[in-house]
Amino acid sequence: MNEAELVETPAEALVSTSTGADWLSRYSSSLMGVFGTPQRVLVRGAGALVWDADGKEYLDLLGGIAVNALGHAHPFVTSVISSQLATLGHVSNFFTSPTQIALAEKLLAITNAPAGSKVFFANSGTEANEAAFKLARRNSSGTRTKIVALEGAFHGRTMGALALTAKEAYRAPFEPLPGGVVHIPFGDIEALRAAVDETTAAVFLEPIQGEAGVRPLSPEYLRAAREATNKAGALLILDEVQTGIGRTGKWLASEDAGIVPDAVTLAKGLGGGFPVGALVTFGESTSSLLTAGQHGTTFGGNPVATAAALATLHAIESQGVLVNVRNVGAHLRAGLSDVDAVTEVRGEGLLIGFDLDADIASAMVTAALDAGFIINSPGPRTIRLAPPLILTTEQADRFLDALPGIIRAAAQTAKDAQ
Numbered sequence: 494m495n496e497a498e499l500v501e502t503p504a505e506a507l508v509s510t511s512t513g514a515d516w517l518s519r520y521s522s523s524l525m526g527v528f529g530t531p532q533r534v535l536v537r538g539a540g541a542l543v544w545d546a547d548g549k550e551y552l553d554l555l556g557g558i559a560v561n562a563l564g565h566a567h568p569f570v571t572s573v574i575s576s577q578l579a580t581l582g583h584v585s586n587f588f589t590s591p592t593q594i595a596l597a598e599k600l601l602a603i604t605n606a607p608a609g610s611k612v613f614f615a616n617s618g619t620e621a622n623e624a625a626f627k628l629a630r631r632n633s634s635g636t637r638t639k640i641v642a643l644e645g646a647f648h649g650r651t652m653g654a655l656a657l658t659a660k661e662a663y664r665a666p667f668e669p670l671p672g673g674v675v676h677i678p679f680g681d682i683e684a685l686r687a688a689v690d691e692t693t694a695a696v697f698l699e700p701i702q703g704e705a706g707v708r709p710l711s712p713e714y715l716r717a718a719r720e721a722t723n724k725a726g727a728l729l730i731l732d733e734v735q736t737g738i739g740r741t742g743k744w745l746a747s748e749d750a751g752i753v754p755d756a757v758t759l760a761k762g763l764g765g766g767f768p769v770g771a772l773v774t775f776g777e778s779t780s781s782l783l784t785a786g787q788h789g790t791t792f793g794g795n796p797v798a799t800a801a802a803l804a805t806l807h808a809i810e811s812q813g814v815l816v817n818v819r820n821v822g823a824h825l826r827a828g829l830s831d832v833d834a835v836t837e838v839r840g841e842g843l844l845i846g847f848d849l850d851a852d853i854a855s856a857m858v859t860a861a862l863d864a865g866f867i868i869n870s871p872g873p874r875t876i877r878l879a880p881p882l883i884l885t886t887e888q889a890d891r892f893l894d895a896l897p898g899i900i901r902a903a904a905q906t907a908k909d910a911q
């Protein structure tokens with residue numbers, strides 16, 4: 494190829510074409526088995542729709558696990574990313590760039606951060622939580638050793654975030670993990686008050702536990718956590734990696750509790766599909782806990798990632814997306830509550846969990862794919878939806894109309910398997 498041809502070459506020209514089945518066999522010979530077999534090979538997306546290698550269309554009700562806030566291939570986000578990449582792609586943290594600074598300012602504004610608040614950029618949720626873990630370690634000059642997290646918590650897969658994560662199957666193979674983390678019963682205010690003392694560096698909470706099946710903490714619980722941490726001198730750190738950036742119809746899921754946390758972590762939806770994470774620290778004293786040289790990153794805050802996030806926030810704000818999330822979310826939850834086999838519907842905005850009356854959730858994921866819908870099962874009886882925030886009422890109705898058939902097909906599969 495000459496240089497002119499290279500410029501014209503799309504990514505798909507760099508790979509040979511295969512059918513979905515061929516791709517999956519190539520996948521299993523070349524990729525590490527940590528994810529199991531992927532459900533489909535996806536090649537293209539537009540808004541809330543995606544297409545697989547065999548040309549089948551799906552309505553994406555998972556959005557890359559709460560990541561594709563504006564759906565796939567959003568024209569504005571795509572154009573901002575492309576033009577930033579064509580202007581200046583990476584500079585290292587020896588330097589800064591306008592989009593990095595503008596995004597930090599924007600995050601402080603949308604999180605209502607008080608004077609002295611600051612931002613640290615990372616590339617993922619787990620990295621944002623690693624930064625928060627290190628911040629917590631610097632509380633009281635490092636003399637506090639205990640960190641409190643909740644049963645059911647998911648904070649990521651790197652060693653510090655994994656120490657905060659509760660699930661035994663994720664933790665056990667990698668012990669010993671960074672020490673000092675205790676997990677207390679979910680939503681139990683008395684257990685929280687008993688656990689938080691003057692040896693506690695921080696309390697980590699997800700306002701809604703996503704991986705545990707969309708389990709919300711009450712505003713009272715968040716307020717009690719603020720009170721207990723204030724009293725003990727511990728930091729209150731909210732992991733809004735899944736719940737933040739409009740997912741619940743608000744910038745932060747914790748907004749309604751009326752508290753000011755010490756730090757919030759963000760990632761998933763922040764870059765509209767581009768990898769970007771952030772730790773926002775509230776107030777001068779928390780923001781100065783990590784000093785020059787104590788933390789760092791090569792890619793974090795890179796011009797393209799921060800441009801992607803700026804574009805995402807701008808589109809959410811200027812296109813009335815938060816209102817759409819509240820309306821379509823309420824519509825979807827109401828419709829789900831009317832389905833016979835559905836025993837409980839949880840969540841807020843477009844982060845929705847619902848339980849079935851039998852262990853058919855994983856069979857439902859398969860039946861939904863066959864019917865052209867992408868959904869997720871975080872538990873044997875639980876389905877999670879985290880669609881693009883631009884999902885329309887009509888698209889929600891398409892799923893609600895198909896759901897009884899999906900449930901019947903899944904129940905049949907489960908029966909046949911017995």
Ligand SMILES: *Cc1c(COP(=O)(O)O)cnc(C)c1O
Binds near residue numbers: 733
């Ligand atoms: C997804 C998630 C993480 C981890 O984010 P990664 O980008 O996968 O590292 C952390 N916390 C919560 C609440 C999440 O949902």
